[in-house]
Amino acid sequence: GGIITQTPKFLIGQEGQKLTLKCQQNFNHDTMYWYRQDSGKGLRLIYYSITENDLQKGDLSEGYDASREKKSSFSLTVTSAQKNEMAVFLCASSPGLGEGQYFGPGTRLTVL
């Protein structure tokens, strides 16, 4: 088995601030993902990465940057936090095409 760890669990920032969320997985999966989940809504894809140093944009990439420093870690940066993007950010990894995704517990972002 494996686990996905997301840090921090809660992140509070000021409007306009640059904020970074981190994700680590020990499944040895190639592909990793960042999703945003707004309250009462489904998951929307922000970025994904199919291998180290690869980045692919999802539907919600504007306002975000991502970095895949190594196979096991994937970071997401909110470039200028806005109040309307308060949400839970979920990281996931997958062993391959058409396979299930394994999710971390999420980081809840609050913007003051």
Added chain:
Amino acid sequence: SQWGEENLQALSIQEGEDVTMNCSYKTYTTVVHWYRQDSGRGPALIILIRSNEREKRSGRLRATLDTSSQSSSLSITAAQCEDTAVYFCATDAQGGRALIFGTGTTVSVSP
């Protein structure tokens, strides 16, 4: 049923009852994923049904897939209180490298 950006649907049932939730999707997919999400946690994969399967079972769960109508369903037999969760369907995107998630169905099972 699930699709798009609508608010979550909600189903409330009693313990022991059966429940079915539906998912419609717009683009071709080779696989439909079903996830459950417990409060305060990330989604967890519960069943995955591929385009060459019409039905798949896992314990008290049963998923169906109708590729001609681009729809899938998830049924829970004899629901228990611990089945209370939000259930999402998801389909392929970006050549199978990513998923498109439905809006989710909240299932509440009371004793």
